[in-house]
Amino acid sequence: MNDGAAGAEDAFGRLAAYAGILPEYLDVRHERHVTSRETQRTLLAAMGIPVATDADAIAALATHDARTWQRLLPPVAVFRADDMPLSVELAVPSSLAERPLAWLLRAERGESWSGSVVPTSLQQIEARAIAGASFARYRFALPIGAATLGEGYHRFELQAVDDAASAATTLILAPPRCYEPPTLAGGGRVWGPAVQLYSIRSRRNWGVGDLTDLKRVTEFAAAAGAGIVGLNPLHALSSVAPQHASPYNPSTRLFGNPIYIDVEAVPEFAHCEAARRAVANAGFQAKLRWLREGELVGYRVSFAAKREIMELLYRCFRESHRGREDARERAFAAYLASGGEALRRHALFEAIAGKLHDDGIAAAGDWRGWPAELRDVNGAAVAAFAAAHVERVEFHAYLQWQFDTQLDAAGEASAALGLGVGLLQDLAVGINPGGSESWSDPSLYAAGASVGAPPDPYNAAGQNWGLPPQIPERLRDAAYAPFIATLRRNMRAAGALRIDHVMGLLRLYWVPAGAQADAGAYVRYPFDDLLGILALESQRNRCMVIGEDLGTVPDEVRAGLQRVGVLSSRPLYFAHDADGEFIAPAAYPRDAVVSVGTHDLATLKGFWVGADLDAREVLSPFPQPEHRYAQNVERTGQRRRLLHALQCE
Numbered sequence: 001m002n003d004g005a006a007g008a009e010d011a012f013g014r015l016a017a018y019a020g021i022l023p024e025y026l027d028v029r030h031e032r033h034v035t036s037r038e039t040q041r042t043l044l045a046a047m048g049i050p051v052a053t054d055a056d057a058i059a060a061l062a063t064h065d066a067r068t069w070q071r072l073l074p075p076v077a078v079f080r081a082d083d084m085p086l087s088v089e090l091a092v093p094s095s096l097a098e099r100p101l102a103w104l105l106r107a108e109r110g111e112s113w114s115g116s117v118v119p120t121s122l123q124q125i126e127a128r129a130i131a132g133a134s135f136a137r138y139r140f141a142l143p144i145g146a147a148t149l150g151e152g153y154h155r156f157e158l159q160a161v162d163d164a165a166s167a168a169t170t171l172i173l174a175p176p177r178c179y180e181p182p183t184l185a186g187g188g189r190v191w192g193p194a195v196q197l198y199s200i201r202s203r204r205n206w207g208v209g210d211l212t213d214l215k216r217v218t219e220f221a222a223a224a225g226a227g228i229v230g231l232n233p234l235h236a237l238s239s240v241a242p243q244h245a246s247p248y249n250p251s252t253r254l255f256g257n258p259i260y261i262d263v264e265a266v267p268e269f270a271h272c273e274a275a276r277r278a279v280a281n282a283g284f285q286a287k288l289r290w291l292r293e294g295e296l297v298g299y300r301v302s303f304a305a306k307r308e309i310m311e312l313l314y315r316c317f318r319e320s321h322r323g324r325e326d327a328r329e330r331a332f333a334a335y336l337a338s339g340g341e342a343l344r345r346h347a348l349f350e351a352i353a354g355k356l357h358d359d360g361i362a363a364a365g366d367w368r369g370w371p372a373e374l375r376d377v378n379g380a381a382v383a384a385f386a387a388a389h390v391e392r393v394e395f396h397a398y399l400q401w402q403f404d405t406q407l408d409a410a411g412e413a414s415a416a417l418g419l420g421v422g423l424l425q426d427l428a429v430g431i432n433p434g435g436s437e438s439w440s441d442p443s444l445y446a447a448g449a450s451v452g453a454p455p456d457p458y459n460a461a462g463q464n465w466g467l468p469p470q471i472p473e474r475l476r477d478a479a480y481a482p483f484i485a486t487l488r489r490n491m492r493a494a495g496a497l498r499i500d501h502v503m504g505l506l507r508l509y510w511v512p513a514g515a516q517a518d519a520g521a522y523v524r525y526p527f528d529d530l531l532g533i534l535a536l537e538s539q540r541n542r543c544m545v546i547g548e549d550l551g552t553v554p555d556e557v558r559a560g561l562q563r564v565g566v567l568s569s570r571p572l573y574f575a576h577d578a579d580g581e582f583i584a585p586a587a588y589p590r591d592a593v594v595s596v597g598t599h600d601l602a603t604l605k606g607f608w609v610g611a612d613l614d615a616r617e618v619l620s621p622f623p624q625p626e627h628r629y630a631q632n633v634e635r636t637g638q639r640r641r642l643l644h645a646l647q648c649e
Helices: 003-019 036-047 053-071 182-187 213-225 273-280 282-293 299-321 328-357 380-388 390-416 436-440 471-475 483-490 527-540 555-563 604-609 611-619 625-649
Strands: 024-026 032-034 078-079 089-092 101-106 111-115 123-130 134-140 152-160 166-176 228-231 252-256 422-427 447-451 463-467 496-497 505-510 521-524 544-547 569-572 591-594
Touching: 003 036, 003 228, 003 471, 024 123, 024 611, 036 505, 036 521, 078 505, 078 527, 134 273, 166 527, 182 228, 213 228, 213 252, 213 390, 213 422, 252 328, 252 390, 273 282, 273 299, 282 299, 299 328, 299 390, 328 380, 328 390, 390 422, 422 471, 422 483, 483 496, 527 544, 527 555, 544 569, 544 591, 555 569, 604 625, 611 625
Parallel strands: 078 166, 228 422, 422 496, 496 544, 569 591
Antiparallel strands: 024 032, 089 134, 101 111, 101 152, 123 134, 152 166, 447 463, 447 505, 505 521
């Protein structure tokens, strides 16, 4: 290999490493899989780093190095309370190295400290030449300890005293562990039901379980002595295609699904004659009976019925309260202010999608198929649409207000009833590529890849979930704000949060667009930083955290989760020893949530009769006939071993 080729190879390898693309991984059988050069190239392109040629790789590496070194401060730094001393790394050009830099530290709670420092008086970590200029990285130990600064989100600023150069960064000081409810302290335990809210039927709901039903479930659970009620994700789905109903493929994880609103519990319903007449109509009542009695959930019909009445309730709200500055008007204004830009963008997305759907656009629910001028959330056409459709945008914000009001009431009811933990919310691993969250911030996501899983005994061909992954470097550039917002949103009204595929805090399996699932690679994320933020938000929201740690999970993940107090998941089907025997209940780890199955595993009856194997054969046929035979043999052995385990209790 000549020097030029070696230089390009080194540049390509360093780029892949900087981007977090792992060179290899061990599968569930501990077999090694090496990431191909082509997969690395494709995933780099998905991250916005096209490297079709050796020259591209060398140029991209130079750009990356320049960007890193020409920034005085990193975008964010995460510390633990026991980190001593707290320190910040400065990347300083030689022109500033011997000149004083003024620094200012602003604590989240309002205090501030300031001073000045000459970089050459500090510990030098590294030096580099970038584009003909000399840079050095120094470590500045803050003269403020963790106890004085306090846990939270703080701001650190630098300003050259006699120069225009300045920079700022976010400093996050995290607690050592996540929140633990008092009821679990000292080895306490709770039990409770896990419900798929959409599947609940009641005499008064509209064919889909709603948030009033959830309150009734908590009452039933509390009366039975339960301490927790588990839920499916309540994330917002497509409003123009509600039949695409997987809660694990949401339009956004930052807002809720209006299908769960109890329409008749909305305050406006009590005095809105138009809405009450519409609901009392014989045809409408017949529709509700059909929804309640149907074998399957009628998502489309139920959503349309709720949407029709919510439109009337919103009109009554505007007529009765908008512009009058009464209590209800002030409450809505406060909600809009708290929702901020994220709420405005989600409501705007919903309004545009609804208008395009009404105009007969087939791809109305997927912004990638919208007219080009509407794909840019910051574009002039989107601003013009918002100005021309103020009430349509506000209507969707009104829906979120009602959803959150009713969810908060359910959370408050669980606390008042004395449930030791309360509601267990579920956080999906990703979002739909055509939904509101990716439209609101498309640069955060890798459009040319999807999250999935490598082949394993349960899915011999691997999995492609169709969810765009977040780009690790851009997440860090945003000071982890998207991650923080997602946690806060989903810890709302919850006593516990289950994180689906919690291994994603360390690494995610990326499948290049158009490739088979077995052609993917793992991409690493800033695990320690994300764990620190998770612990901070858990403590602030008094919300216990549970990690779904099934499948190909490195020991590093389980050790990290245990260190910060994230509970493990232990479904019965996976709770066996090296010989395949089901372990006794006493052998389960203390910090674990135990269940028969999960949302994507068979029910106990289905497991026993092999219904899941039949469904898998239909949806994703086994690569070879003998694979299905082997699964049947294995299931026969599992049934025998389960009976034996029960007989031993």
